[in-house]
Amino acid sequence: MAEQKNVFVVGLNDFNRQRLETLRGAAADRFHGVIAPEAVYDTEVFDIAAMLEEATATLEAFEGSVDAIVGYMDFPVSTMLPILCERFGTRTTSLESLLKCEHKYWSRKVQKEVIPDYIPAFTAFDPFDDDALTHIGEAGLYFPFFVKPIKSSGSRLGFRIDTPEDFYHAIEKLREDIGLIADPFNTVLEHAKLPDEIAAVDGHFCMAEEIIGGWQCTVEGYVFEGEVVSYGIVDSLRYPQVLSFFHYRYPSGLPDPIQDKMRELTDTVMAHIGFDNSAFNIEYFWDEVQDRIWLLEINTRISQSHCDLFEKVDGVSNQQVTIDLALGQRPDMPHRQGDYAVAAKFFYRVFFVDAVVSRVPSAEEVSALEADFPGTVIAVQVEAGQRLSTMPEQDSYSYALAYVWMGAASVDQLLADYDRLIARLPFEFDQVEG
Incomplete structure (x- = not known):
């Protein structure tokens, strides 16, 4: 029988464990939880530095081999995986390539380099800048447009903007709540090598984008x-x-x-x-x-x-x-x-x-x-x-x-x-x- 592999799952819950144990080849894997599921599922407060420290301590204390570290959650789990995998020599993509997907401004910039005809007009803005609406207009975006944090979590803090009143209502909510995402995301950005233009657009920034729509779908891939x-x-x-x-x-x-x-x-x-x-x-x-x-x-x-x-x-x-x-x-x-x-x-x-x-x-x-x-x-x-x-x-x-x-x-x-x-x-x- 093949030697058992130790697979560590960040935020492993019973629902996922049951599914994992039915996968092809799962008999040769042992699944272990890292960080309690409620710390990533049932809260909007993420102390990423503490979570990385806790996960590192758990993995270092494990007496067998650490063969894989995985997760199924978006932020904050997805952004922690490259950092943990690099520390323990397991496979995943690099932090920089992951951020080219998850940092919405960086992602749009990279997409524009190869598929410019398939992305909306966009610009980044600082919601704490009282002249933000003027700057959005100067970038060529006009009503209606959509705003969302540079790193969003689910559909939270995403707003359709049809009027200046809509914009100022959204700004009020963003200023109030964006720190819940921005502060932990900035912790992750500190681990990455960022181009100067991207480093200047940190987790407290937002995106304004041309309204796009239609039949929505998701391509699952690897x-x-x-x-x-x-x-x-x-x-x-x-x-x-x-x-x-x-x-x-x-x-x-x-x-x-x-x-x-x-x-x-x-x-x-x-x-x-x-x-x-x-x-x-x-x-x-x-x-x-x-x-x-x-x-x-x-x-x-x-x-x-x-x-x-x-x-x-x-x-x-x-x-x-x-x-x-x-x-x-x-x-x-x-x-x-x-x-x-x-x-x-x-x-x-x-x-x-x-x-x-x-x-x-x-x-x-x-x-x-x-x-x-x-x-x-x-x-x-x-x-x-x-x-x-x-x-x-x-x-x-x-x-x-x-x-x-x-x-x-x-x-x-x-x-x-x-x-x-x-x-x-x-x-x-x-x-x-x-």
């Missing part, structure tokens, strides 16, 4: 020893008339030529960045009216939201990719060997300004629903007595009360099953602000 591979495209479908996501669906329903072009753009930009031996995903829009493809952003990890979708459709979670790459192996991902033709992760939302949750589905009610809809997984995101505005990582327009993963033989069946399920998902509220 780079293995310089070879870029895109192995799946997942559609991101929104609720009508709002920016909030309704569900992620796999496989994509985009026309084949559009999918092919997105793979080609992905090859070009990831090779140019020098990203290597790690997983990534790239979010794109296809503007059907103008027949234009836009690159929205690059993430330096698989999407955890997509793990169950790949398992249902292809036969194994795409966590396979992360583990194989970290162990120096070409990823062993099957294709269309799962139990379902189509799968989705639904976001069950309310569009309140705020409210207090007075009742959530019980564990028994959730289990009964999962039994009635085989293959379904329901993850309730709130507790009775919780005020919705205290939920971390929400977008600016709604609250996601539950995530629901489902598979089906067709898209029509999938949507019909979801409607039947949520009709039986009991949530109640007090003190509703509509």
Whole structure:
């Protein structure tokens, strides 16, 4: 039997451990947690210096070999991995190549060098500069445009700007909250060798970008020893008339030529960045009216939201990719060997300004629903007595009360099953602000 490999997962929780243990070759791996999951999942406060110190101490104290260090979270986990992997001699991409994806201004600059026709107009600005709006106009951006932090976390602190009033409202929120992301991100930047132009745009800066839109999707891929591979495209479908996501669906329903072009753009930009031996995903829009493809952003990890979708459709979670790459192996991902033709992760939302949750589905009610809809997984995101505005990582327009993963033989069946399920998902509220 092959010697067991020790794989350390930053923020390992039970949900991920169960999936990891079903991967191909997982019998030869031992999975260990580094940093408690609640330190990266259930908070918006990240002391990265302390987390790096804690992780280093844990890994140094381990008596066996440290064969791989991985994570599935965006910030702060993704940005810590290159630092930890370099310290312990395990495989991942370099910190600089990772930051060329995650530092939004640097990423746009690098994208502009090779795919200028597929990115929006953009500029960086300092939200603490009282003349920021003037500078944005001088850079050639006019209403409407979108603003977001230079390093965003989920959909937080992203705003569509249609008027000066919108801008000043966004600035107020950004000045109040941007430090939660900016301060830890600046800790990471201190570890990197940055060009002067990029070093001048630190984590407290924001991006203003031309509004782009259309059919949104995500190309999941990886780079293995310089070879870029895109192995799946997942559609991101929104609720009508709002920016909030309704569900992620796999496989994509985009026309084949559009999918092919997105793979080609992905090859070009990831090779140019020098990203290597790690997983990534790239979010794109296809503007059907103008027949234009836009690159929205690059993430330096698989999407955890997509793990169950790949398992249902292809036969194994795409966590396979992360583990194989970290162990120096070409990823062993099957294709269309799962139990379902189509799968989705639904976001069950309310569009309140705020409210207090007075009742959530019980564990028994959730289990009964999962039994009635085989293959379904329901993850309730709130507790009775919780005020919705205290939920971390929400977008600016709604609250996601539950995530629901489902598979089906067709898209029509999938949507019909979801409607039947949520009709039986009991949530109640007090003190509703509509």
